[in-house]
Amino acid sequence: MAERPLNFYAGPAILPLEVLRQAREELLDFNNNGLSILEISHRSKDYAAVNAAAEADLKEVFSVPDNYRVLFLQGGASLQFGMVPMNFLQGGKADYVNTGAWAKKAIKEAKVFGQVHIAASAEDKNFSYVPDPAGLDLTPDARYVHITSNETISGTQWNRYPDTGDVPLVADMSSDILCRKIPVEKFALIYAGAQKNLGPAGVTVVIIRDDMLELCAEGLTTMLSYRTHAEKDSLYNTPPVFSVYLVGLVLKWIKNQGGLAEIESRNREKAARLYETLDGSDFFRPTAAKKDRSLMNVTFRLPSEELEAKFIAESSGAGMVGLKGHRSVGGIRASIYNAFPPEGVDKLIEFMKNFEKANS
């Protein structure tokens, strides 16, 4: 078997080795029933238990209040970009904060269904920061306010969330859900493609406050109303069984690690060590504003694109994959999600220091 490289992919991203091992162990025989989880009915007791446990564990781990539902849907954040305004905009106005490439995608889809007001934008500085949450230009009668809690491409993250009063706050948390404790009760709806901190690609988690279910538009095709999935506990149609099962295993793993407090503390240490290295060097240049740096995606530049190409090639030779920045911005990006081991960060830092010595 090939040695396991350090996996810095931005998503789909590294999964805990223990989770992969358990999935492998029981891939031909789930719950001692002699069948694979891949080939059992979603109406079976075995899958009903998987679905229920994943929902309960997510609520427990993420401290989701009782008046929220957890749904397991398909289509990723990309479908949520349309589903949110389809359900809640209904020709009205919504406030969006433009923090980067992913926020822009959400904004584009919202415009299909109503008026979009940009409450703040970081485009003036190439999305290197997050606008002040206290300084947003909010519309009093907006149907909702939408933010992107972490921008994987520019490497920024909200560290405080805006206070939107009675206006529902909606967040795309695809790339930082479960990286730290957050006040879920500030949000009316949170959505996240699973393929960073939650599990594999193919399932989207939606955490929705009960009162939002009453506001879903009428006349939508059944699959695109949140109400459909809430009423049927995510079993209106055949769910992505294996992906939900793996999300369940990841949640158990988080619990075994000591829960979100321990995960958060580990994430803060990992990121701090890496940013310290960047700050202590004239060779590496971090691209995100200090106050808004992401715990998950650490982005930086080298003195030249040639050196960046060399860095990527040599890091790959040293057993590190996925360090190339997004094709739209270039540079280097180290994605260090929950499952990324602290020792991996140390190895990267060592490699960076050696690379700097050899090339400056």
Add this chain to the structure above:
Amino acid sequence: MAERPLNFYAGPAILPLEVLRQAREELLDFNNNGLSILEISHRSKDYAAVNAAAEADLKEVFSVPDNYRVLFLQGGASLQFGMVPMNFLQGGKADYVNTGAWAKKAIKEAKVFGQVHIAASAEDKNFSYVPDPAGLDLTPDARYVHITSNETISGTQWNRYPDTGDVPLVADMSSDILCRKIPVEKFALIYAGAQKNLGPAGVTVVIIRDDMLELCAEGLTTMLSYRTHAEKDSLYNTPPVFSVYLVGLVLKWIKNQGGLAEIESRNREKAARLYETLDGSDFFRPTAAKKDRSLMNVTFRLPSEELEAKFIAESSGAGMVGLKGHRSVGGIRASIYNAFPPEGVDKLIEFMKNFEKANS
């Protein structure tokens, strides 16, 4: 490890054991890269190859003409029920053939987007037959004609397809795609949730003729236009990586078995033996009209509901799972998809004969 039972689930359904074994074998180390297929970027070369091979193999195995595209989407047939009319109905008229529970679901969603004309219905006889394909009441200016090629609940299947002239023919083939050779060129669009003959839950295959891509409605949210996914080779957003990978393995398995001709001949033999047993008994009563019996879902009744409950309980004790008919109709349903082994059918027949002797 528990003994592998005979898996008669209607879907998610039995997968070839060889496919499950290969998935297990390489679950921690895909392509000798040291990582799981579950945690690699969908933009990596490894996944690009998986995506391209699955598309090419499906075209080869199913004899899909060159002027068609194969797409891997999410949301199952249930989302396609809405996506088809959302893209092509646009307030116009479409003809639907009402063959059962699944056709009805498609009809319900089409009504959200335009006028639905029922070109024929089998509701008069409890969906026990398929209307004569030559006798449909077709609308000359319909945007398309929609059929459900196999009804899993009532156990009927189209054996000849209607001739719709210039009007595009659209089919939900979720439960019988790849069970036999069909003239794909008769269809403008075929869709299928993977979880019966193609792979696990979580991916939907769409086979769409090039000219249909020109007809997709404007102004849809990006994810819901077929054009988006065709233009990006199913990589517009993060695809359900593992499900597509497994579909690829199932397609290789079909090729290794001798292709669709061999699969079809095996399916016809399996179904023939089972229907022969039903026809030769006064105890078991097949529910579908002889001419329209499904190769995939064999539905039958026993003299009483008490005997049916006993049959299900005893078959379960004898190592057979999933024989209970759909909750909406009751009775017995033996789903014998491609991966279901011929010996399994023999075992069921033996069990049935013994059960009849003991209970008649």
